[in-house]
Structure formats: C-alpha cells, structure tokens
Amino acid sequence: MADVITFYTLAALILIFGLLVVTTRNTVHSVLFLVADFLAVAMLYASMNSLFVAAIQVLVYAGGIVVLYLFVVMLVNLKRPPEEVRDPARQTGLGGVLAGVVLAELALIAVANALDPPATDAASSTAGLTEQVGLALYTDYLIPFEVASVLLLVAMVGAIVLARREL
C-alpha cells in the first residue's frame, strides 16, 4: 500500500514538473523545473530499490547535463520571451505522426502488461545493486554498451571539430 502511494505521488510530481517545464515562460525557471523533474525520477528509482541508478540519475542528469543547459540559457538571454517566429522548415505533420506512434507504443505496452503481468521474481530486489548493473552491462548488454560509447566518442570528436575550425 505504501508502495502504491509513493509511486503515484512521485508519478504525479514527475508529470506536474514536466508540464511546468514546457509551459513556464521564463527559460531559467523552466530549466529549474527540469532539475526538479529529474530529482523526482531519481526518487522513483530509489523507491524501487535501484539506488545505483538513482545516484547516477542525479549525478549525470540533474548535476551534470542540466548545469550545461543552464549555462546556455543564462548566456543566451533571457527574460524577454522570443518573438513569434514561423520556422519554414517546421514539420508539424511529421511531428504529429511521430507523437501518435509513441503514444500507440506506450498504450500497447500498457495493455500488454495489464493482460499478462511481468513476473516479479525474487531477484528483482537486488537488481539495482551496483554489481548486478555492472555485470549486466558488461555481459548481456555489451554490444549496446559499446555502440553507445562509440556514439559518444563521435559526438565528442564532432564537438572538437566544431569548436576548433583549424586543427
């Protein structure tokens, strides 16, 4: 029962903060709501006993990436809301279709889960432990892990090339 209350409270918080992120006029406030949102997500992980994932969520997203967002938003002023612009390259139709696909996928997962609940085995209580995460990452999910690393490396090289025109 306590689990259910925790879950729905956190879920509601996550949704509220998420809405505030996209509806707030002031960009800095919007970034702050994003931090709050990430912290709520971290709490959700912690409530599911995945302390490792929760700590990484705070360290990487709330404490790392969003700080850089904040830098950009602070330096690229600012308090005046941007003028109305019509972006000629805006793909409204395609965006709508993509949103529909994601929504359909989520609905499908929700229905499938409701019909056939996934087994909650005894091991799931230790699934969030650091050792388990490490083992899974370096055995079962080695290839996705390496692909993600290469992707990050490409992004890094790209950033350096963009930042320094003549190498």
Place this chain on the structure above:
Amino acid sequence: MMVDQVVIPALKILIVLNAVLVGVTFMVLLERKVIAWTQARLGPMRVGPYGVLQPIADVVKLMTKEDITPVKADRWVFSVAPLIALIPALIVFAVIPFGPEVSLFGRQVALYITDLNVGLLYVVSVASIGVYGIILAGWASNSKFPLLASLRASAQLISYEVAVTMTLVSMIVSAGTLSMVGIVNAQESQQVWYLFVQPLAFFIFFVGGLAETNRAPFDMPEAEQELTGGFHTEYSGMRFALFFLAEYANMIVVSAVATTLFLGGWLRPFPNVAALSFLDLVPAWCWFLAKTFVFLYIFLWVRATLPRYRYDQLMRLGWKVLIPLAIANVVVSGLVKVLL
C-alpha cells in the same frame, strides 16, 4: 521497533546537524585566528576570552541585519538559491561514518546515520547539486559581477568534479565497495590507510577539494579585487549567512570524506602495529574528528600561505594535469588489482 527505526535515527540527525552548524560557526573563528597568527596578528580578541564568543556575536549580527532583495532581481530564484547551496552540503552527512557500531546504554548503535551501499556515489551526486545554488545566485541577482563570479565558480566546479570523481573510481577499485563504512572496513582488513596505497589519488582529491569548495588558492569566484564580493555580492543578512554556512559545511564534508577514504576513517593510526593498541582506549569517533580537524586546519593553512591562481592557470591545471593524472591513476589501479 519504534525506538530503533524512528527515535534513534531522528536523534542522530539532530546531533549531526547541530554539530555541523556549531562546527561551522567556530570554523569561522578558527580561520580568522589561524590567519591572524600566520601574519603575526592576534585576531579577534574582544568578545570573550581570546575572542571565543565571537561566533555568537557574528550569528546575532547576521540574523538581525536587514535582508535586501535587489529590485531587478528574480525574487523567486533569488530567495531559493541560498537554500539550494546549503541543503546538499548538509544532507551529505547522512552517509559520513563517524565511528563503528558501539553499545550505548545496552543498545547497539551505529555512529553513522545510514550506510547506503552506494554511499560514495551518493556523496558525489548530492555534491553535484550544490553548484546550482551558486549559478542561480549569480544569475538571479541580475547584476554584472555576481553573474561573472557565478560563471567562474560553476566552470571551476564542473572541471574539478571530473578529476575528483575519477580519483574516487580508483578508490573504489582499491576498496571493492561503494559503501563508506565498507571502505573503512576494507582499510581495517587490509591493515593500511589508503593514503599510502593511493598517494596520487589523495593529492588529486585534496587539490580538487580545495577547488570545489572555492577555497584559496582557487578562490577566483570570490576574488574581491576583480569581482567586488563574488557571486553573493547582492546578498545580505541571513541569506548571505546561508552561503557562508554552505561554504564551510562543504569544507567539513571534503575533510570528512578525505578522512574516510584516505586516513582510515575512525581507525587509530597505524592499525597494523599491535604495539600501539593502547591507542584504542581513545574512542573511535575521536580519531575521526581529530583527522577531520587536521584536514580543516590544512585548508586554513593553505589559504594563509599560497597566493591565488590566475583563472587560465586554474583551468589548465584542472584539464591538462589533474584529469589526465586521475585517469592514468584509475588505469594503473585497475592493472595492479588484476595482476597482483
């Protein structure tokens, strides 16, 4: 049941929070005294014998001063920023192990608030939230110098965080655990302080700690000559005091974490020499506090001795010296662990 799960944790939190806050006020006095002695002055002498009551006078002064919010400031963020700076600095103490389990009034009590199995990650991730306080304070003041100072501060924090986190990775390799209590226990069973196993990691951690707490010689964010007062120029009264509290609480955090990781936490000196076992007569938490105090003293000593770095020197030191060294240290620790 009720006592073990509610009363004792609540008491521990109360004691630790109060000890930290009182410790902070007296750190301020100690800092003024130590710097005065270094410069052949007396320091505060008026309030109480040798000025020992100065912190109380300071607190009363800060609490009764007018709290000013600049007209052009972003009121909401301006008032939240000091809290965002202070709260992470305080909640880190939840995982600091002050001592082992002891029996107190016939009850087994652990001298730490909690022992998370990801304790070290908790410390790093909570500390990474504190930087928001500084950035937002500078931005919300809507004033030039605080904004410049907060940009400096956050660039510095982010850069040095990488090096410090990397040294922590090599400590995890040595100890084989992320739990703060587990790290002290590992030092006990390996019969050595990790200071002697990982001297390079210790050096990087300490330099990074100085930079992350914005202390001299890395106190560019508060360089008075260039930036008037730093990111908190527009703050006054109690809100300014909260930033002050956060900075000193962070110093205590860095010292306590360094003690836990490198100086064997609550263990007595030379845990491997049986002839010194009479030292065990001193309670374990006293050793912890004594070692933490040594670090805090070094913080003050460094401030009194070294001149400030230039900003580009600071960034070069961080990115081109400390981070490569820290990464090399991780690789070497891993190799040693695998091969030996």
